[in-house]
Amino acid sequence: MLSETIRKSAEETARILKNLRGPLSLAFSYQAEDTAALHLVLQSGAGDLEVFTLDTLKLFPEIPSYHRDLEAFFGVHIRTYRPDSGEVSALEEKIGEWGMRASLENRRLCCRIRKLNPLEKILAGKGAWITGLRAAQSPTRMATPVLEYDEKFGLIKINPLAAWEDEDLAEYIAQYGLPQNPLYAQGFTSIGCTPCTRPVGEGEDIRAGRWWWENPEHKECGLHTKERRQA
Numbered sequence: 001m002l003s004e005t006i007r008k009s010a011e012e013t014a015r016i017l018k019n020l021r022g023p024l025s026l027a028f029s030y031q032a033e034d035t036a037a038l039h040l041v042l043q044s045g046a047g048d049l050e051v052f053t054l055d056t057l058k059l060f061p062e063i064p065s066y067h068r069d070l071e072a073f074f075g076v077h078i079r080t081y082r083p084d085s086g087e088v089s090a091l092e093e094k095i096g097e098w099g100m101r102a103s104l105e106n107r108r109l110c111c112r113i114r115k116l117n118p119l120e121k122i123l124a125g126k127g128a129w130i131t132g133l134r135a136a137q138s139p140t141r142m143a144t145p146v147l148e149y150d151e152k153f154g155l156i157k158i159n160p161l162a163a164w165e166d167e168d169l170a171e172y173i174a175q176y177g178l179p180q181n182p183l184y185a186q187g188f189t190s191i192g193c194t195p196c197t198r199p200v201g202e203g204e205d206i207r208a209g210r211w212w213w214e215n216p217e218h219k220e221c222g223l224h225t226k227e228r229r230q231a
């Protein structure tokens with residue numbers, strides 16, 4: 001039987017979705033959390049839902065095949081968006097192919113061009129977006145609520161798994177047999193771009209393999225941070 005936390009989250013999410021107007025977008029970044037969030041939202045019967053992913057052009061080679069498996073399992077199309085090719089060329093000219101590791105400024109610029117800029121276009125005109133964020137994932141996500149207003153992108157943001165512990169996630173995945181990213185079997189515990197993600201060692205935090213050369217308080221790509229975008 002599913003935990004009380006999961007049951008309450010499912011009820012709360014269904015209630016929120018029922019009262020929302022406008023098209024919904026669910027962000028899918030091939031994490032275990034995304035499979036649970038998508039399953040939970042589909043179960044709630046949400047209509048007018050776009051499931052999308054951001055192909056930063058720096059993803060792992062395992063992703064395309066996993067993407068096809070996910071679409072077959074869930075019976076949904078996961079729409080792929082890519083960054084502007086002109087912006088990517090200018091970025092690579094400026095920082096090089098691996099320059100995102102050279103400084104925080106370079107890394108943030110790369111995340112902005114490959115992730116933030118496309119996301120801003122995707123979310124324009126949407127009523128709300130849905131993520132797989134959990135408060136237990138990292139210090140930067142400790143204050144994640146189920147429902148919030150996303151000032152950065154100017155719309156409602158729903159995080160159905162906000163209160164889930166690692167055990168809740170594992171339980172939900174096992175209960176419904178949700179297909180998981182093959183990178184987990186290689187020691188990765190959080191999935192991102194190839195240059196910025198590594199497997200973690202015994203006892204390390206689950207997001208320790210993301211931007212591992214940076215301080216923990218910087219380890220976000222900017223999609224889920226509070227500050228407004230600079231013009």
Ligand code: SF4
Pocket residue numbers: 056058100106107108110111112114115192193194195196221
């Ligand atoms: S995670 Fe790394 S490669 Fe991906 S967009 Fe951010 S800096 Fe660039």
